[in-house]
Amino acid sequence: MSTWIQSRQIGPATVHSLTDGQFRLDGGAMFGSVPRALWERATTPDELNRIRLRINPLLIQLGGENILVETGMWDQGGEKFEAMYALDRDETVFRGLDALGLSPDDIHLVINTHLHFDHAGRNVTTLGDPTFPNARYVVQKQELHDARHTHERSRASYLPAYIDPIEHAGLFEVVDGEHELRPGLSVLPLPGHNLGQQGVVLRHDGQTLVYVADLIPTLAHAPTAYIMGYDLYPVTTLETRKRHLGQWFEEGAVICTPHDPDTAFAQLHPNPKGGFTLSPAQP
Numbered sequence: 001m002s003t004w005i006q007s008r009q010i011g012p013a014t015v016h017s018l019t020d021g022q023f024r025l026d027g028g029a030m031f032g033s034v035p036r037a038l039w040e041r042a043t044t045p046d047e048l049n050r051i052r053l054r055i056n057p058l059l060i061q062l063g064g065e066n067i068l069v070e071t072g073m074w075d076q077g078g079e080k081f082e083a084m085y086a087l088d089r090d091e092t093v094f095r096g097l098d099a100l101g102l103s104p105d106d107i108h109l110v111i112n113t114h115l116h117f118d119h120a121g122r123n124v125t126t127l128g129d130p131t132f133p134n135a136r137y138v139v140q141k142q143e144l145h146d147a148r149h150t151h152e153r154s155r156a157s158y159l160p161a162y163i164d165p166i167e168h169a170g171l172f173e174v175v176d177g178e179h180e181l182r183p184g185l186s187v188l189p190l191p192g193h194n195l196g197q198q199g200v201v202l203r204h205d206g207q208t209l210v211y212v213a214d215l216i217p218t219l220a221h222a223p224t225a226y227i228m229g230y231d232l233y234p235v236t237t238l239e240t241r242k243r244h245l246g247q248w249f250e251e252g253a254v255i256c257t258p259h260d261p262d263t264a265f266a267q268l269h270p271n272p273k274g275g276f277t278l279s280p281a282q283p
Helices: 027-031 078-084 093-099 117-123 141-148 160-168 234-251
Strands: 006-010 013-017 022-026 050-054 058-062 065-069 109-111 136-140 172-175 179-182 185-189 198-204 207-211 254-256 266-270 276-280
Touching: 006 207, 013 198, 022 027, 027 050, 058 198, 065 179, 117 160, 136 141, 136 185, 141 172, 207 234, 234 266, 254 266
Parallel strands: 065 109, 109 136, 136 172, 207 254
Antiparallel strands: 006 013, 013 058, 022 050, 058 065, 179 185, 185 198, 198 207, 266 276
16 A cells, blocks of 8 residues: 555544645745744745645545545646746645546545635646536536636636536536535635635544645644735634634544645544644544
8 A cells, every 4th residue: 555645544534644645835834924933934945945845635534435636736847847846746736546446436425625626636637628527516616607707816716627528528617615515524605825725524423534624734824823824814714723623623524635645534632722733633
């Protein structure tokens, strides 16, 4: 089995954290108004001030179905794109699936938390066909609208090449707000990074797991004010965190972030200064 696969049981669901490789983004942009003197205690930037991140799709096996949360990083950007983001395909989502005895044809449902290229870039193959042809792709109505109507600050994050083919094939399953997809498995709007972002919540047998999308991109971003400069609506991010983190803490939820480079499953802890921190969850 791939060394990057980590797994947990949530009631009847088996959850596997996969990876689609590593990349780097500017540390200042990743931590917004937080001074470097503070954020570099948690992560060391390279000579270009970029910090190491990972692409962390999630596979949920529930009720005989294989449900993939996120598809991975856009793979057709060319040398300039790969150099800009220091893309390192040390593993891929496809090798992870193969290690579990699965192929793209075995995926029944894809959940796109949002349609940025580092989350939904693998929606299509290099030929422009749906990568997971037997799956519906779940996306928020707001997010699909915003991907079609970009502006100067959002345009670089959405690439029609991996969005349009899914729409033309009629494979998008568009939801509007909180929605239960399967018993115990729901999507939940988590606006702030953009307006149409959604998280994934799995609740079974008194256990809760939440894939938080870019509401909290890494464990280091758990403190309330550690909000990305990439967020289009940072105050909304703040409000969304305050609305949900306390509840998830009370539930003892397992938290999955999309970009932590080292930890697949985490747990919230109260921060003595207010808010919460994240640390690796107990097995």
